[in-house]
Amino acid sequence: MRTIGEIDSETRARQFSDFLYVQGISNQIDPGNQDAWQIWVHSDDDLAKASQWLATFRANPDDQQFAAAAKASDLRAAQEKESKEFRQRVRTRDNIFRRFVVFGVGPLTAVLIAASVLVFFWTRFGNEVLTQVPFLLFSIYEASPDMFERLLGSPEIRSGEVWRLLTPMLVHMSIIHILFNMLWLRDLGGMVETLEGTGKLLALVVVSATISNWAQYVIGGSPLFGGMSGVVYALLGYVWMKGKYEPGSGLFLHKQTVTMMLIWLGFGFTNILPIANWAHLGGLVVGAGWGYAATRRA
Known part of the structure; x- marks a missing residue:
């Protein structure tokens, strides 16, 4: 110059x-x-x-x-x-996670991980869920064969035990189950909490857990399910849409990651493994819809 x-x-x-x-x-x-x-x-x-x-x-x-x-x-x-948008786009996932190394994951992400791990050990690695934490399940009663009756929720929820809409997310049935969910929660939850705040993550968790658990109960027809997967898929959908339509947000997922998770979602519907497919799909729809709507308002 x-x-x-x-x-x-x-x-x-x-x-x-x-x-x-x-x-x-x-x-x-x-x-x-x-x-x-x-x-x-x-x-x-x-x-x-x-x-x-x-x-x-x-x-x-x-x-x-x-x-x-x-x-x-x-x-x-x-x-x-x-130029500004370009500088924001280059804040890649690696740059974001480098901040986690310095500051650690946010408080809500840490609490959710700690609570899930505590429940996992409390239930003897997921082997004694019914005897140790029945109050965390969506219901301990067999679901009604009538889907319209299931739409009203479980008997316990109708009687006031509304926490059951959320708490199944803390229950994991195997070591692979909890490892998979906690790693994704650390990455995606930590990303959202670091960049958009604890309040945003809390809202996403509450809404997605409620809707995904309710969807699994109503459509899946059984109260015996658990795990953070519905929330994880909601976070996946949210970050995916924000990264795609609002790159300046700093939220980002590689296409290969999204593809892998969508393939896993589809694989679940083969029923080869006992997977809460409707919770996964419900969470994804909630998160993707929320993320897309947020970019339209920006």
Whole structure:
């Protein structure tokens, strides 16, 4: 970057700077001695052309071609916006997780992980759920064969035990089950809590857990399910949509990650393994819908 000269008026200097932008010459102005403003050109390749334009401008600054430089303000704004969005996009997942190393995951993420691990040990690694934590399940009674009756919730919930809408998320049935969910909760929950706050994560957890558990009970037809997977899929959907439609948010998922999780979701519906498929799907719909709606309001 080199200076090509000075202009004695800030207004004139800005006018000429805008004119150079219209000509495709990247530049900037800085205060010089007394009232003079220095004109700096970023690329040496543009020095000769910019110097010629400066001589022409000094000879007749009121020339119509320079007056048209007012259009450059919109061009500058567009360039600055594009540059800002690019800088925000390069805050990749690795950059975000580097912050976690310094600050750790957020308090809510840590509490959810700790509570899930505590319940896992309390239930003898998921082997004694019914005897140790029946109060955390959606219901301890066999679900009604009538789907419309199940829409009203379990007998316990209808009698006031509304915490059962949420607490199945803390119950895990195997070591693989809890490891899978806790790793994803740490990554996705930590990402959302770090970038958008504990309140946003709390809202996502409460809404997605309630809807995904309710969907599993109503459509799946059994109260014997548990795990953080519905919340995890909600966080996946939320981060996916935010990263896709609002890259400046800093939330980001690789396409391969999304593809893998969607394949796993589809695999669950083969019923080869006992998986709470409707909780997964319900969580994904909630999170993706929430994330997409948030980008439309931005």
